Amino acid sequence: MALARLNNLYRQVIMDHAKHPHNNHPLPQADHELELRNPTCGDVLTVQMKMQDGKIAAAGYTGTGCTISQASASMMTDQIIGKTPAEVEKMVLGFSDLVMGKEVPDQAKLLGDAVILQSVAQFPARIKCATLAWKAAYQALEESERND
């Protein structure tokens, strides 16, 4: 049955993150924040981060979206905690390559659980959903660099 192929995209871990997302809340003391819109569906996602000692001490996100964008935001916010902005930027670029089907060196080490979203590469129409939260984090960090 064709739907069996859906399991390739919507793996259990992804469904779990979407149903019970991590860090899906506003971060009152955030010092980095960015809102991004998925242009094809109009979904809006806001990512917030709090820095401490040059590292991301807390991350959160708000907004609604599809299963893929919600699961991806949940995993992303998990993975960036404890990382420096430079490390996060590297992760975002790696994640972007990953979901476009490119080889990413040391992907498991770089991206942790989020490597499961590799399956999105087989569904090109959904790449934008997967990368939305990551782009928001990247741009939030970039913006503050520019302001510094």
Next chain:
Amino acid sequence: MGKKMNNWRADFPILAQKVNDEPLVYLDNAATTQKPLAVLQTVRDFYENDNANIHRGVHTLAQRATERYEQVRQKVTDFIHGNDWHEVVFTKGTTEALNWVAASYGATHVKAGDEIVLSYLEHHSNLVPWQQLAKKVGAKLKYIELTADGQLDLQSAADLITDRTAIVALCHASNVMGVVNPIQAVSQLAHAHGAVMVVDGAQAVPHLPVDVQELGADFYAFSGHKMLAPTGVGVLWGKLALLNEMPPLEFGGEMIANVGLYETDFKEVPYKFEGGTQNIAGVIGLGAAIDYLQAIGLEQITKHEQELISYVLPQLQAIDGLEIYGPQDPSLRTGILSFNLTGLHPHDLASALDMDGVAVRAGHHCAQPLMNYLGVSATARASFYLYNTKEDADLLIKAILDAKEFFLNGSC
């Protein structure tokens, strides 16, 4: 009306394929339609036998190409019941046509303090050009409300259209709600107050008989690719007097009568708008599409879509948790159905349907103000056309039920 009943399907070679190992069910016709062999062969024949640039050169091919191109102008005129072929301007689509009306007619006729009346149903291409114009000249935008079931509220139209109104711009049929607007009634309101009536016909011309004069339109725009023709060609129809008052927007070859070093005389309507080499093969393909549609008959196409919607709508309504936007009475609808399954984002739904070979669109359908009005960020949309069958409808229903099972009743 099984698949045997549909005699037109075989004319569309693209439909005979599998997608994700399932037979393709193409239900994204509001975005663009497939092309029949008659159109494909006409375009090929033009390139194989008559290709040359038009209106220039005295050689035989140039004359043949010019003739084939210009014949389509008369064909379009007859098709939408215009008055005179000079009223037919070829554009690259609805978007360009509406932009030209706003940027040329609008910019020279709409003044500070004037009002432009639109509706909540509008596609961005019949909304953003007016926003830009309003900003530029200091005019004000007003939006006609919808009734509870998603139809244009004529009372609201009557309230909003006043002597301050310069332009009323309205879609003939909505690309989201599947409703046909009472253009004639709104035109009468507009004209009673001295306003100009602009109609976005992108979702009407492919599906129902259109008579621009009976509708009372002053401008009427539509796209070829939504009515079996190639992409990159469309029509701006306008009343001759109004087109004559419009300055051209693109300057260059083809649109000039005489060029001096410091002054240039432009050609007559419609040529003054068609600057540069046009989409000649596209226009000729549009002519073939019109022939194809007329051979079937637009009444017949409307009837076919009505039958399909009457068949599929009750089945959709019976799915628990499926919300359908717009009127629930099939007789008030075109072949467009927008819906959401509670608890499932339309992107996830569309991906699931695609696994079953069913092509629908998910998103805001270039109608974000309407999405806000409905209180959703996006919807799924299935849109039927002449080559769709009851079997397609059955496969849509099955795919929705599969998706519902997978996402909402599954183990997770």
